[in-house]
Amino acid sequence: xxxxxxxxxxxxxxxxxxxxxxxxxxxxxxxxxxxxxxxxxxxxxxxxxxxxxxxxxxxxxxxxxxxxxxxxxxxxxxxxxxxxxxxxxxxxxxxxxxxxxxxxxxxxxxxxxxxxxxxxxxxxxxxxxxxxxxxxxxxxxxxxxxxxxxxxxxxxxxxxxxxxxxxxxxxxxxxxxxxxxxxxxxxxxxxxxxxxxxxxxxxxxxxxxxxxxxxxxxxxxxxxxxxxxxxxxxxxxxxxxxxxxxxxxxxxxxxxxxxxxxxxxxxxxxxxxxxxxxxxxxxxxxxxxxxxxxxxxxxxxxxxxxxxxxxxxxxxxxxxxxxxxxxxxxxxxxxxxxxxxxxxxxxxxxxxxxxxxxxxxxxxxxxxxxxxxxxxxxxxxxxxxxxxxxxxxxxxxxxxxxxxxxxxxxxxxxxxxxxxxxxxxxxxxxxxxxxxxxxxxxxxxxxxxxxxxxxxxxxxxxxxxxxxxxxxxxxxxxxxxxxxxxxxxxxxxxxxxxxxxxxxxxxxxxxxxxxxxxxxxxxxxxxxxxxxxxxxxxxxxxxxxxxxxxxxx
RNA sequence: GGCCCCAUCGUCUAGCCCGGUUCAGGACACAUCCCUCUCACGGAUGGAACAGGGGUUCGAAUCCCCUUGGGGUCACCA
Numbered sequence: 001x002x003x004x005x006x007x008x009x010x011x012x013x014x015x016x017x018x019x020x021x022x023x024x025x026x027x028x029x030x031x032x033x034x035x036x037x038x039x040x041x042x043x044x045x046x047x048x049x050x051x052x053x054x055x056x057x058x059x060x061x062x063x064x065x066x067x068x069x070x071x072x073x074x075x076x077x078x079x080x081x082x083x084x085x086x087x088x089x090x091x092x093x094x095x096x097x098x099x100x101x102x103x104x105x106x107x108x109x110x111x112x113x114x115x116x117x118x119x120x121x122x123x124x125x126x127x128x129x130x131x132x133x134x135x136x137x138x139x140x141x142x143x144x145x146x147x148x149x150x151x152x153x154x155x156x157x158x159x160x161x162x163x164x165x166x167x168x169x170x171x172x173x174x175x176x177x178x179x180x181x182x183x184x185x186x187x188x189x190x191x192x193x194x195x196x197x198x199x200x201x202x203x204x205x206x207x208x209x210x211x212x213x214x215x216x217x218x219x220x221x222x223x224x225x226x227x228x229x230x231x232x233x234x235x236x237x238x239x240x241x242x243x244x245x246x247x248x249x250x251x252x253x254x255x256x257x258x259x260x261x262x263x264x265x266x267x268x269x270x271x272x273x274x275x276x277x278x279x280x281x282x283x284x285x286x287x288x289x290x291x292x293x294x295x296x297x298x299x300x301x302x303x304x305x306x307x308x309x310x311x312x313x314x315x316x317x318x319x320x321x322x323x324x325x326x327x328x329x330x331x332x333x334x335x336x337x338x339x340x341x342x343x344x345x346x347x348x349x350x351x352x353x354x355x356x357x358x359x360x361x362x363x364x365x366x367x368x369x370x371x372x373x374x375x376x377x378x379x380x381x382x383x384x385x386x387x388x389x390x391x392x393x394x395x396x397x398x399x400x401x402x403x404x405x406x407x408x409x410x411x412x413x414x415x416x417x418x419x420x421x422x423x424x425x426x427x428x429x430x431x432x433x434x435x436x437x438x439x440x441x442x443x444x445x446x447x448x449x450x451x452x453x454x455x456x457x458x459x460x461x462x463x464x465x466x467x468x469x470x471x472x473x474x475x476x477x478x479x480x481x482x483x484x485x486x487x488x489x490x491x492x493x494x495x496x497x498x499x500x501x502x503x504x505x506x507x508x509x510x511x512x513x514x515x516x517x518x519x520x521x522x523x524x525x526x527x528x529x530x531x532x533x534x535x536x537x538x539x540x541x542x543x544x545x546x547x548x549x550x551x552x553x
Numbered sequence: 554g555g556c557c558c559c560a561u562c563g564u565c566u567a568g569c570c571c572g573g574u575u576c577a578g579g580a581c582a583c584a585u586c587c588c589u590c591u592c593a594c595g596g597a598u599g600g601a602a603c604a605g606g607g608g609u610u611c612g613a614a615u616c617c618c619c620u621u622g623g624g625g626u627c628a629c630c631a
Binding site: 013014015017047049050052053115117119122126129130132133134135136137160162174176179180182183184185188190192193195196197198200202203204206207222223224225226227228230248250251253255259339342343344345346348349350351352353366369370371372373374375376378379380381382383385389429430431432436440458462496500507508509510511512513515516517520522523524525526527528529 | 554555556557558559560563564565566567568570578579580581582589590591592593594623624625626627628629630631
């Protein structure tokens, strides 16, 4: 398991708050592809040094999402056959003794010092800098000059203290495989905190220590970390560590250029709630006190489950941000990976449909672009549609079934296996996602008596109007269907086509559309013969009669 | 605002490193038409970009500079 010294080791190091979003997934995927395509190892480390924001549930969520995407890790938290390894623990919160040891080395060498500034003091200085329109930099001259005895005494009396790194004065040049070289002028990096008052290391410190100890050779991460690299480099120098190769990937953004965030979900929900004038939360979605807080404060965000429940109740689609959102919406993991890798990279040669194996073989840093990418869900949907429709029949039945059992249990429970197969066959070629057939075919599982025949512009146009209109045809079709012996798609097709030929001038639509409205309540369904076959004779006739009544026949 | 980075169709991108083979290629989206029992799928066709300005050069999307625009970052968050 231990990697030879020459082996490439990459890592994905998420902080377990919230869910794995597409940006993080892209980083993980590319790290994985880079290492695995070169016979190296891909390592997963959980950066839970922020006690307030980290949770075990979130950690497990990340592992689950990574697994679903097909990204396996050689070292890291143990989960479903992945993980383990000689360099653990892989949760930073379990490595405090290691950080303390390294921290002490820096303090002993005079490369780091205790600082006792209060949050209020620092906030005031930051505010002043902002008011003066200059960049804030910590001035360490007072704390760094504190006599040893004073420090010891203050520590002893329990004053809150952080440890800051004594950043050497001078310009720092970052070398990046994607962006090239960049030099930060002297003074740009101040004496930053490396251990917080709660005893936990800061991100910068933990990252540097762990990357060294875990033998990470290549650090691939998002461009928002680019400036941090300077801090990591000075730390590596001070600790006598090796320097990994860096590559900063372009950030993935919203189509409107804003940073992708879960706030976008709240935006959609707020808009819908306002449009419909909703006063109270739909039952079982959001607790009353949360609802009031959310409505009252635009900065309050619903959590994952609340947002999904509310969206389901309102029947609105939320913009997908997290990997789990895409899964719920019926996207295929292999398609998501494919599309994600195309944000910021391309294999060239006009190739854009490929699997993770191909990505592993072909991914390299030279072809990573430097510009931020706007995430185009429409194109993703098109890719997904191609992959779903290209699936073999059996595979579609299996995967749609899995999806249905996970996200549409009630729907699945109301169809027999045979009905579900027929529905799959009828829906497969028009499915852009695995979720679509469940959302657009609810009428199949609505009890006959509960089906509403809505009087809308479209339905009235199809049913009413000059004779013979849709209602007339529907009435005439009733005895035809009633007299039908075999109730399957071919028999229905033969009978209904014969009717259309004889009574509607061969225009199948004149017969099909009234039937569609009769059984679905609306104007959209799978092909009508399949639809009637799945529904069965009794339901079809009951619904047709109810429809005749609803349209005044 | 300081600092850092970037700049090809609406979007993702190819081409740029090593200037001519490109009046810039692909995909998604869009438009028109066809197919059609609805919705989709599919087929055909079309419009669509080298941010602007200076250089260098016989020649620039490709090299240099400036302007403009965009992004990142400036926490006891990662």
